[in-house]
Amino acid sequence: MKLLVLITVFCFYISTTTSVLPDCGRIPPNFWCKNMQIATHCGVAAACQRYNQLSANRKVHIQIIMESLCPFCQRFIVDKFYHDVYLKFRGYVDVELVPYGNAERNGMSISCQHGEKECEINTFFSCAQQHVNPPFDFVYCIERELKNFSTFEVAKTRCYRERNVPVATQSRLQSCTYGNEGRQLQLQAARITEAEFPELHLTVPYTIINNVSLVSAQHMRSNLGLMICDWYVGRNFVPPPCKELS
Template sequence: MKSAVILLTLYFAGAYSQQSCDHPPKDWCSSWEIAKACKVEQQCIDYYSHKDLKKSNEPPVQVEVYYESYCGGCRKFVLLQLFPTWLMLNDIMNVTLVPYGNAQEKNVSGKWEFTCQHGPDECYVNTVEACVMHHLKNIESYFLVISCIEFSSNLTSALEPCLAAYEPELAVKTVMDCVNGDLGNKLMHQNAMKTDALNPPHEYVPWVVINGKHTDSLQERATSALFNLICEYYSGPKPEACSEKEVTPLKRNNVCLA
């Protein structure tokens, strides 16, 4: 099956596709836009998870992404690199998302207060995403919701429609109780500590760590051709998708400096 680097440009513009499915079944998983139009998003994830992959004891490639929800460069990285790569290669990679980025925290009377680079709305959405991850736990569930939020035109109001579309069993109230309560505060403090513990310290976001390492070279490769990098780093039997070499470059200046 011909694979493509999946461009979620309609999401990034905040427009959700309303078109009917006028594509033949063989093309349903060729792009995320088509998968969404044909309402087979989860089936496509399952397809790429199991297609022609030999069982291996080799560990998956570990990918950690430190980001902030309102950073344009972060959103483009998820749009053009991380999500489509994960969609096709999720059996050979583990993704950890850490929403915090260039924020700052201080302890005020026993509670953490956060100041975010792009203002209070960013702090709010960072916490929403942390709470969604906490409650859904499994990336196969929460990555769809996080991606939906990140590619919305109005991030602060995206939670309800994104949960309705992808995880309707998780109540908006459950997430908001986390966001507004001690749990959300704790989760964001944990993300702050993870981010502050980076070695070397992050200088911008998105900040990508591959198998526990960050170098300028790895960052450059991850943000220009993550798909190829994951295929190269995985030491087990390669999935068929790795024979494809289509990538979408992300310019290095699409970052948010610390």
């Protein structure tokens, strides 16, 4: 009788103090670094520690592969990204435009999908990122005007005024756009686009997160705010916009 009681107690103890560890093959990879017990169980603790250390309190880097006269790019930047991501998360993201898209390079010459005017505006955007601070608000303004069927010249005039761009900066943009600096910046945009890793873009707009290019990740564009909250590694800190989304 005593033996039976001891066996029963022992079995109860075992059942309440052990648990079945989850199969790592069934744990979504984006969960691995969320908990060090999971990371250790799945053999990725060292990689997760490195990721958390190197990413702590650093902005999420977002590249937008785009074309200035692409209607889909204009809608994405004007109707979605600027308001839902840039304005809300500007303290937690580093936005880089790569105005090249599906253009083609032949030596030092570039042909753009929507013609010579697009090449001109793409170059202007490359120059704006060098000479306007902050550049993205200004580019947004230009894209908004182009989306509303303004000419490029009208868009420039309106956005210079709206964004209070100094005359000296306007002059530098002009020199850059139609000079060697602009050509070099566009060749740089071409090289960035051609070096997308591990996958090349198929369509534009196209987003690259922390220099990782995945075609399968493009569906995240509709929920980039939630994704930024997941990717941002804050030490004992949650960005305020994320609290609104939770």
